[in-house]
Ligand SMILES: CC(=O)SCCNC(=O)CCNC(=O)[C@H](O)C(C)(C)COP(=O)(O)OP(=O)(O)OC[C@H]1O[C@@H](n2cnc3c(N)ncnc32)[C@H](O)[C@@H]1OP(=O)(O)O
């Protein structure tokens with residue numbers, strides 16, 4: 426470390442409580458995203474929340490309930506916003522304590538540059554390196570854009586954060602930081618291992634034949650993409666490439682079993698490209714100083730034009746409900762916000778543009794509701810208030826445990842037929858009747 430950087434570090438270092446004093450009423454505050462939750466700064470700000478009014482808090486997929494929100498259950502001081510709901514924001518939103526910011530993930534950085542003001546950015550980083558850089562760890566995403574717009578930047582140093590190499594925009598230099606706080610070195614969130622259930626396994630079995638040597642993979646969030654990752658690790662596929670949004674533990678398995686080389690990628694050859702990572706220590710240890718992995722901001726990873734530059738892109742994402750018009754809702758159940766558009770639309774479009782690419786959206790054909798009854802996830806029309814995540818003009822493949830339906834290039838009645846074929850058998854007759862009433866059924870289409 427140079428003497429100049431050492432001096433700067435000492436000058437900018439202060440306690441979390443002192444750093445929290447920079448926040449004033451009316452401020453918009455940005456917390457670093459996903460697993461990079463700034464624990465010490467959040468706790469310090471919570472201690473003085475009663476003195477502050479009209480604060481707005483933003484992040485992407487909170488992994489901890491912010492103490493500032495816990496300390497203000499009546500929302501008299503701060504309103505929490507999330508650009509992408511995980512389980513935690515979903516629950517807070519159910520209690521009226523968190524609001525969603527609609528986002529197509531590839532637009533993240535530009536949305537912030539064009540339309541968002543930040544007063545104070547509080548971000549968790551790895552310890553400073555010998556050139557004066559703090560690594561943003563597992564969340565590149567659109568943190569750089571948020572830092573660019575922030576009037577004050579406070580970094581919370583956490584020695585548990587891996588040095589995640591770029592790509593680009595993976596660091597901030599000490600000269601651009603206003604204050605440094607040494608936190609409690611909280612361990613990073615450990616995502617529970619998702620047990621594979623028989624339905625997800627069946628869905629993965631329909632997907633596996635679509636993946637061939639040299640494909641470039643994006644696996645989304647949730648149970649099904651996870652099972653696919655495990656099946657790929659156990660397969661004898663060769664030279665797979667990775668250009669994804671989220672890196673999870675199953676990518677480590679696929680790499681360590683020799684499935685991934687990236688040798689056939691057209692861009693970022695040999696690199697596993699991602700914008701954020703969340704999993705267990707297995708993943709965080711793998712990432713630390715690993716030149717095989719390259720983190721980029723989401724406007725790069727998720728730009729459909731960039732995605733399409735690789736050949737044979739296979740994109741696998743989950744959904745909540747699909748209607749007979751082939752509209753996909755992956756982010757809400759009626760008016761209940763569950764998740765977000767995230768990168769689903771980006772990768773579906775990117776995979777479509779890629780030579781030999783396939784965009785797949787997967788869901789179990791039915792679920793057991795709170796009433797204890799079986800309900801179809803393939804429905805005549807989306808439930809009232811359900812949000813369309815992938816419109817029918819864009820959707821390509823829908824996969825359930827009953828098969829795989831190619832919709833692109835098909836008319837409305839052919840789509841209805843293809844979807845009913847992969848619906849749960851218990852609901853197929855009823856869906857045919859609905860399709861007839863909706864005038865998207867012709868006499869000649871028969872299900873064997
Ligand atoms: C990170 C990436 O790379 S993702 C890239 C693309 N991004 C996306 O695809 C974003 C949209 N998609 C998603 O968020 C996910 O794929 C999901 C939500 C559709 C499925 O994810 P999973 O983790 O398998 O969902 P899971 O079964 O745990 O359900 C999540 C919640 O939705 C609820 N839910 C799911 N399906 C339904 C349904 N049909 N009706 C009502 N509620 C439902 C569940 O009850 C659960 O809520 P809870 O936590 O209160 O119990």
Ligand SMILES: CCCC(=O)O
Nearest residue numbers: 509530646767768769
């Ligand atoms: C914020 C993006 C996460 C997702 O695409 O699901």
